[in-house]
Amino acid sequence: MSFEPKLRAYTAPVFSVEVGSGERKLTLGGESVQPLCFFDKPDQPAPLIGVEVSDVGFEAEGLPELAAFYEGADTLAARAVKAASLPGASFVCLHFEGADPAGANKSVEDCVAEAKEAVAACPLPVVIAGCKNIEKDTALFTALAEALTGENLLFLSAREEDYKAMGAAVALAYGHKLGAESAVDINLAKQLNVVLTQLGVPSASIVMNLGAAAAGYGFEYVASTLDRVRSAALEQQDGMLRMPVVTIVSAEAWSVKEALVSEEDMPEWGPREQRGIQMEAVTAAACLASGSDAVILRHPVSVEKTAAFIAALM
Amino acid sequence: MALKGLDIFKLTPKTNCKDCGNPTCMAFSMKVAQGAISADKCPHMSPEALAKLSEATEPPMKTIDVGGHKLGGETVLLRHEKTFVNRNVFSVKLRADMTDEEIDSVLEELKAVDYERINERMYAECVCVECGEDKARAAEVIEKARSSGRVLIVKTRDAELAASAKAALILGADASNWEAMNGAAKTAGSVLGVSGASLAELHDTVEKLEAAGNKNLVLDLGTGDAFKRAVQIRRAALKDGDRTFGYPSVVDTAAIAPGDPVLQSQLAALFVCRYGSVIIMDRMSYAQALPLFGLRQNIFTDPQKPMKVAPGIYPINGAGPDSPCAVTVDFALTYFVVSGELERSGMPVNLCITDAGGYSVLTSWAAGKFSANSISAFFAEQDIENKLTTRTLILPGKVAVLKGEVENKLPGWNVLVAPNEAVQLVKYMRELKI
């Protein structure tokens, strides 16, 4: 008997979340097939790639290609424009690392001014990422959301500790999209979506940031959380887990020793930049395999290759 | 399809004679259904009944041994549903039209990239030779590959060459040559890789090979739509009970993305996560190996058994006997996160990993496996007071409550408490005044 593959498409797709305004728009999610299984149903949306730029610039020692790419781009706006020029990039993520009180501790006003300039200049939709300090991020995101009303940006992220303030300001008062950030656990992810929804934030305004890990660093938890979330959305049609998933790969990949140690310290490992690119690219591919609707990456080569990777599977 | 207890019961003599050690035939049947005992533990079962049972209890996907590595044998599509069983193997690739220098460089790198990570050897297990037209040259390259000591895979459609190669795995059977290749695989004692222009054709060829008595196969996913095939084959085997497709797979990322090491790694990562058994790449550099071997180790961890690191003293940033100790648990994720942050701090420190059953700090503390007692026992076992001159011990922030007890158990030690989150360690270590 001749083999006939059974196709698997689902009736309830992942929710679609629109980010951006005017000419600069994108849709996250919306697929009704398992991750990367484009063969199961025609015209499925492809996952997207965001490029991370930092307000303080990246430390580029040992990363000549990255440094050369951003050469002369001395402001956040200039870096955002550069990032947006990368083939394969769908959005730019402005990462306000410098706001961290434990770091450069830039003022909210300075960050807002930089963000406004960058959003005005950037030809792609913009996503905002904070510094991880709860108080500072709340103040920063509230101010940014107000200053950029109407831009329909995506803010990463609201957490268990600050979802009320973030939900009220970012999503409800100023109409932006919100990432719900949980720590690699399906129950925590669901709980956060439940409380955000109870606050009145529409599901079409929520994306999930389920956390990440670099390949080799407990990635099994990331893979299985993504797998379980996507199964819950498609198979069980769980309305509290049908939001699209955005994964910040860059910060994880570039902070493990494989990507950090200099070639001087580990000559047998070879050039640092290649190791970082491979770590970022491999982690991105693994996240996409398990259901990320978008990955945020740092290095131009990882962006280019991840775009080629997705294209090869379409 | 798995049989239920009741179906098995119908096949037993129903005499409740207890010879199997169970009180009743029904109790015996329930245990067989759960897989707890095998059906032949009942001495009174008829041969027909046993045959029926062994067919029904045959796993949906075969486990195939390629050069000493077990492949396949999977039972679930997603690892959280139970666990993935047999981790994939990686192969580098030699082409017969490469120069000797090129070949040596691949093999030297293969030899160099071989290290240990959390009690597991990290290396590419196989060397694949793509033979081409020149048989004499192919035979030479095969010998070079064999001398690497790794598992030999030979890609050829020439049955004579395939038979003489004595490879662990031959890739090259398809609808047109399966009979000859089958003969070669049998002669050489090799596993046979089968490909097809379509999945239907592949299915037909596998059926023919099985009918000819060969069930020692792997399925070649090809290059055009390898991921689609990987998914459809695995779904058919595990969900639809199609045993013809119940074999491991082989995928050649070097053929899909020629000359592109990053894209090859990404494809390899995809097939580690989804249904690749033998993953072929042009080379395996450190830059590729570090994320890929780590990913494979993660994905093939049993979700019910956390990954553990061996207890002991791990000096970080060139720590010596006078560098402070930081103590934590043996859960691999904790170890990696904490050691990574400590490394980032640049400060020398002796990271002490205690046996806490492989659980996280809070879980093992709650279970009594990470306590003042376990820490002081570890210090005694490792003879730390004699090995190290430092008397500074840093506890994880999450178990700050242990400070007093640890001070009592380890007199003379200055016990400090680290911050709650690992990311705060960099700052903490840099500001640490001892």
Ligand code: SF4
């Ligand atoms: S040995 Fe066989 S016949 Fe006897 S009780 Fe067990 S299952 Fe029943």
